[in-house]
Amino acid sequence: MSVRIKAVVDKFVKELTEALQADIQDRIMKEREMQSYIEEREREVAEREAAWKAELSRREAEIARQEARLKMERENLEKEKSVLMGTASNQDNQDGALEITVSDTFAALFSFQVGSPWKLRTW
Incomplete structure (x- = not known):
């Protein structure tokens, strides 16, 4: 009977080892998938951030150009006002x-x- 018990225990250990190996492999795959997903999301966020910063920079430059134009117009208006008045x-x-x-x-x-x-x- 001890041979039979030993065979059952060996079979149980083998099945448990295979199940553990499968679980470890599954967890490794899930970890890789998660890491890949995180990296992709980080790239997407970085791209959106870069696009947002470029748009912000463009708008700031446009505001600076408009402010300069308005300043020149105000100066010209003051000169014209001075001449007229x-x-x-x-x-x-x-x-x-x-x-x-x-x-x-x-x-x-x-x-x-x-x-x-x-x-x-x-x-």
């Missing part, structure tokens, strides 16, 4: 003339005398 100054002249300075490049002198029409002189 100028600085008006009243000066009490003995002959009753009113001098209006529009800009550094243009000045007009309106003079009048009682009983005569306005005269415009430019220089």
Whole structure:
């Protein structure tokens, strides 16, 4: 009977060893699949992150260009406003003339005398 028990135990050990080997192989395969999946997901995330950063950089550059353009437009507007509005100054002249300075490049002198029409002189 001991031979029979030994055969049963040997068969059980063999089947258990095969089952353990199969389980180990299954776990190794699952681990490889999981690692492969993780690596693929990491690549996808890295690609999306790179695309997002490139888009962000493009938008930041566009904003910088627009800000520069707006700054130039504001400066041009201020210059134009300065030319158009100028600085008006009243000066009490003995002959009753009113001098209006529009800009550094243009000045007009309106003079009048009682009983005569306005005269415009430019220089």
